[in-house]
Amino acid sequence: MQATKQQQILGYFIEEAKEHLDTIEQGLLDLQATMGDTERLNELFRAAHSVKGGAAMLGFNSIHKVGHHLEDCFKLLTDDPVAIDQHLENLFLQGFDILKELVEGLQSPYGLREEDAAQTVQAAEPTFLELQTYLNRLVQASKTASKPAAPAAANPELANRLNGALKMMLQLFKQGDTPANRQQLATLCSRMVQLHNAPEWRKLLQAVHGAIVGRNAYATLAPLVIKELKLAGDLLISGKANGIAPSSALQQLLPTVTSTPTAKAVPQPVTQPAPVAAPQPMAREAIVTKTQQITIPAEPRAAAKALLEAFNKAQLIELAEFLMKALQ
Structure with missing residues (x-):
């Protein structure tokens, strides 16, 4: 008891x-x-x-x-x-x-x-x-x-907008880790980029955005992000934007860049000889050579876009038919 x-x-x-x-x-x-x-x-x-x-x-x-x-x-x-x-x-x-x-x-x-x-x-x-x-x-x-001079921000309007954005971000962190909150935090980062045109500020916000969408735990992410943006905001207000840079701790939270898988060479199947006078389809050796020279991203939409840019419709149909036969 x-x-x-x-x-x-x-x-x-x-x-x-x-x-x-x-x-x-x-x-x-x-x-x-x-x-x-x-x-x-x-x-x-x-x-x-x-x-x-x-x-x-x-x-x-x-x-x-x-x-x-x-x-x-x-x-x-x-x-x-x-x-x-x-x-x-x-x-x-x-x-x-x-x-x-x-x-x-x-x-x-x-x-x-x-x-x-x-x-x-x-x-x-x-x-x-x-x-x-x-x-x-x-x-x-x-x-x-x-x-004594009364403390005053060099740019009161920018200071107010920055503080407002930071408070909004802090509230989103406190509401808990949900997909909706993550999305709102990412959107807020995009809006904060527009507060100043300094490339250093943009680079920092890009790093913060990457850390947020990288699924890092809020307990690690929140204090680091709030503190870095607060310090960067102070530098912006005082006209020292060139001093802004993502810290090593923030950079460690960014998603790891992995190499994109490339398409494998398609082996040439046996084809029936065509009459000399008839127009011949594009040889499959050409498809193999061209495929080996492009990179196929892992993301489906990006992969489809890369293939559409590399081959014409007839070539894609021929390649798809061959892949279907290989999978049977």
Whole structure:
């Protein structure tokens, strides 16, 4: 009975923690806009505080420690607003990914092993130290500046459209892996290409599209795609599109290119001699030679197109008749 009760409590904690993680993730995806909304900023602080407190009550020291780090950093933002830049956003997202990984570990078949969790937290300490140090530096710069400039996107319209597309993509990932959702994600990639004409941006979206249709698991695909598009969007807005490139991690998710099978040579059957004066059909040796020089794709429609381009109607009929006889 006691074990059942503990399992119920753990289930409640996981569900609540997921909601708090969603709140934090939404705020960090557009941290600059969040800084302009006091209530949204306070929500980030309360979400981190709740995860930290729940983890402490259940004895999850690793989750408690990481939640505490994020809570302290959000508290700094609420007390001393600073100008948000890309480096700060990246550090916050790295810290958030660690917290999310630990919470998701609770749902694994073996649960969250404290030894593994402790190693994760230890490896993450340099990230949180850099985040805290950089944030303190920004706070000091903000205090000493006589008239700090309000952060503003170089291209507000592009920034709004990019953020809207990212939020839509995030919602599709959260709805679960279904063929319809995959199709919507692929369609969204095609639309996002039109947001900017930079070839680097187009190349990145092509890689994202390939990873989505490549049937990669959402758990691997979603965080990587959202983060890469967010960083690329920041570069677009700041006029640094030439710095955009698919990461090696994203490229590893692309479908493996396999060689296309080629048509096999058709052996020449024995034919009856035709009268000299009568017009002769195209010799089957010609069909063999021509077939050996073309590539027949594995996809049926593409294969039919390749054959239609290589042979005329009479040749195709003759080839089909021979294949039918060979299969009998």
